Amino acid sequence: MAPSGWMNDPNGLIYYNNQYHAFYQHHPYDPTHGPMHWGHAISDDLVHWNHLPIALAPGDRCDQSGCFSGSAVDDNGVLTLLYTGHNVINRERDTFYQNQNVARSIDGIHFEKSSQNPVIPSQPDGMQHHFRDPKVWKENGSWKMVVGSIEDERGQVLLYQSDQLETWSYEGVLAKHNGGNEGYMWECPDFFPLGDEHVLLLSPQGIQTEGDRYQNHHQTGYFVGHYKKNQFERGPFKELDYGHDFYAVQTFLDGKNRRIAIGWMDMWESPMPSQKEGWAGAFTLPRELLLKNGHLYMKPVDELVALRETEIKLPSRNIANSWSLPLQGQKIELVLAINLSQTNAKRFGLKLAQAEDGSEETVLFFNAETKTVTLDRSRAGEGVTGKRTAPISWNDQLHIQLFLDRSSIEVFLNDGETVLTSRIYPRETSRGAELFTLNGDVQLEDSVGYVLKTVIA
DSSP states (O other): OOSSEEEEEEEEEEEETTEEEEEEEEETTOSSOOSOEEEEEEESSSSSEEEEEEEEOOOSTTOSSEEEEEEEEEETTEEEEEEEEEEEEETTTTEEEEEEEEEEESSSSSOEEOTTOOSBOSOOTTSOSOEEEEEEEEETTEEEEEEEEEETTEEEEEEEEESSSSSEEEEEEEEEOOSSSOOSEEEEEEEEEETTEEEEEEEEEOOOOBTTBSOSSSOOEEEEEEEETTEEEEOOOEESOOSSSOEEEEEEEOTTOOEEEEEESSOTTOOOGGGGGTEEOOBOOOEEEEEETTEEEEEEOGGGGGGEEEEEEEOOEEEEEEEEOSOOSSEEEEEEEEEGGGOOOSEEEEEEEEOTTSSOEEEEEEETTTTEEEEEEEESBSSOOOEEEEEOOOSSEEEEEEEEESSEEEEEETTTTEEEEEEOBOOTTOOEEEEEEEEEEEEEOSEEEEEEOOOOO
16 A cells, blocks of 8 residues: 555556566645656565655656556666656547657656656557556566557557667557457556466456456456467457456566565455555565466465464364354454365355454355355445355365455465455454354365564654
């Protein structure tokens, strides 16, 4: 979270000079969305972060109304940001234009915008004015950039190429809407190799709800496919996170060659009770991405073990009806193993951030008949409501790892095969944790829980 005010998309994630840098969309003067700045924080370990001065502020000729999302690269030792300039023409009519810009820093803290901005003044001819969120990488000695765009009210991602970041050539459409339910605008594209294939992450706006799928105001997901000679042959769109609050994910390679992802842990048009306390928005925990059989897994990075303060063992036991876990609080991690081959309950789950009188609880509910998991925050505290349901693999063992951190829950099932992220706002006194079953028993194998440290006061 930012020191104060509003934050949304992660920007410019990079491992630079042996430190992690995270930039983010930021309105420092108010806990609502406004003229976008770039906030900036650094870390040595992905766990403990220090805030630095604001990196970018709007108001120049190229970014009169906002410094929108973008990325960071190491350009021969110089930390370089590429971002969208947002320029409002008429706010009432929602008319604006967007362009792409460069800013550089010698010391990694203070940034100077290029005198040649905007380096891409406008979208290609014939395309609509939504033209934003450049993600840049180096490929075979040249810089490549993907940018989100619209043509004929359908989302697409454009590809550009450059030798020195100030002059770009348009290479064509990398990927576009297939005519189905894929949204009218593809925000925050991110394109990278993983294993033998390539992945295109994006946050489409305008996807219509289909049963349990696509329940959020906007979605975040990915395509997997093959990339050659600026062409990307991709498969179907897949959701990346099934919770209420996950958007605008961005990735980077770190010094261990891991592909690490961080998302905005909120959602447009969602309740944000923290605004009355002067802040809104947070990042997810950092997650390592792995590609297995065309499916993206997200698992918490190993460094997060540094958050563990007190370990509480949860020995193997058979549970009928319910069991109150011997740890309480709103800063906990659970690592649970359920032996499904010895479980006859068709429905079971966890109740977290639970009030003593049952008036508040966040419920994680497993259904053996439908092979699904449901995250229910109908009674999860102030402002929030609703359920999110996702398919899960149902084999001999169900592995659950989850992090509860005051106003958030992040759930990783079966080593990150299925992930759900949501904001919750329980009272401080809602601290209980319970494993429950309906009409049968659950076999819990040896598991463990942790009380987590506070790393931000």
